Ligand SMILES: Nc1ncnc2c1ncn2[C@@H]1O[C@H](COP(=O)(O)OP(=O)(O)OP(=O)(O)O)[C@@H](O)[C@H]1O
């Protein structure tokens with residue numbers, strides 16, 4: 258699924274040079290559920306963003322499903338994100354003015370799916386995350402757990418094989434966090450690969466493997 | 477897809493009612509100004525051209541004077557005298573001349589019952605009416621039979637008719653010119669005439685067949701000749717040929733400019749049209765600048781909107797939006813504001829133009845109308861400004877870095 262070889266990421270701020278990732282090599286098989294842990298500033302989000310094609314590495318090679326992602330341009334990366342990857346964020350990142358329905362539909366607006374197929378898919382996802390009654394509400398009218406379920410449904414809109422979650426339970430109480438983990442386990446059961454950044458060892462225990470980061474290196 | 481597009485657009489605009497209404501009114505006001513300026517501008521030009529044409533249309537007028545150079549043994553200082561036959565013959569010979577005419581003119585007594593006036597009487601040809609825009613409002617203009625049979629008929633100007641007949645109907649009655657009876661066959665349709673060349677304006681004149689005039693009053697030589705080049709741009713060449721032909725017939729040199737005193741009315745008309753074209757371009761530019769200010773308002777507000785909506789752009793990019801999706805979203809939004817504001821301004825201008833007291837202003841500025849030229853010009857200006865003011869914010873939006881945007 259994912260093959261990374263000596264991936265590095267360097268930030269330059271004037272004179273200061275900051276190596277956020279130092280020659281990370283990584284291999285992840287399809288349908289794995291992996292958690293990434295490590296202290297703050299160790300490079301977890303940076304790594305996840307590179308895997309998610311939101312960011313580009315400064316060096317090294319990265320193959321996603323046998324496709325070399327390193328040399329892709331802006332719009333090509335958008336296409337990869339659209340088709341293969343679903344993101345779940347700590348702060349949900351939903352469009353505040355759009356309804357549950359519209360938020361879930363959003364990724365499908367960028368690949369020319371017909372209106373009928375979009376409607377069917379949104380309905381499926383609403384049922385899956387249990388928000389059919391909430392489809393016309395805006396995020397501000399939903400609880401944190403409900404908002405995260407909207408975000409997960411949105412991440413699944415184009416049926417991606419890879420789910421990336423950056424502290425998905427960071428803003429939720431422990432009970433709601435467990436519910437979200439329940440959903441993740443179900444997604445893994447469908448054969449999806451899941452990478453999740455977390456600080457919580459209990460949440461991490463839902464995954465089968467943990468990658469520990471420290472100062473931009475895997476330990 | 478289209479439906480979603482408009483729903484999102486309207487929602488985006490409604491989310492910021494104050495901002496939307498400010499930008500809308502900016503563009504609306506600009507459009508209003510453009511439309512009103514252009515409508516008035518074109519009306520003023522039309523009105524002026526119309527009154528200018530009251531004297532006639534695309535013609536040249538020439539007055540025989542005296543020679544200033546010797547010609548084939550003839551001394552200088554001779555009076556140039558032209559007969560109707562010479563003029564008509566010259567007109568026929570010269571290619572590129574549409575109509576040739578001439579007139580005998582004098583101030584004469586005209587009487588009807590107890591009303592008595594001293595007005596200009598013109599002895600003219602049938603073609604004269606076409607050149608000078610003398611159109612019968614009642615009855616008819618002079619015809620070929622009137623001329624060939626030297627009939628005692630006349631066409632009266634509208635004002636002299638009023639002075640003589642008051643409320644009475646003039647056509648069919650008899651008036652006396654220098655004591656001789658003439659039947660009124662037509663009354664000239666009222667025309668606005670701001671320029672003239674000899675005698676009174678046409679509204680005060682009586683027009684009679686030149687043959688009648690010559691027979692009754694004994695005139696042999698014409699007062700002035702007028703002709704119409706088929707193509708007004710061709711006037712210079714036809715004037716030269718006319719000097720040559722008439723010079724041969726009446727004995728003066730074609731290079732003797734004073735022998736025939738020529739007014740090229742087509743020249744006046746040309747400079748007149750150019751002046752008013754410039755005038756309208758000037759008004760259009762002023763209007764366009766007003767509109768441009770509105771467009772700058774839209775652009776700067778949209779830049780703020782892009783800034784505020786960075787997070788939204790980041791989210792869309794994260795789920796797979798391409799640059800063009802973002803570009804299109806902000807571009808259409810600006811364009812929609814400009815077109816909507818423009819539409820409102822246009823509508824408002826149309827209402828104002830409709831409500832104008834036309835009778836009161838027509839004499840001075842004509843009737844300001846929303847003619848196609850004004851409409852097309854406004855739409856072109858609006859589109860240009862909409863595209864310019866939409867493109868900049870849209871490009872800014874499309875160059876957003878997704879990670880930076882999501883961090884907001
Ligand atoms: N855009 C940036 N410019 C400069 N430095 C950055 C940038 N993004 C991240 N960094 C730095 O890179 C390092 C790794 O950051 P990253 O966000 O990946 O850490 P993290 O492990 O996700 O931390 P946290 O647990 O607090 O989320 C940090 O030192 C951070 O300051």
Ligand SMILES: [Mg+2]
Pocket residue numbers: 301302303423
């Ligand atoms: Mg982080």
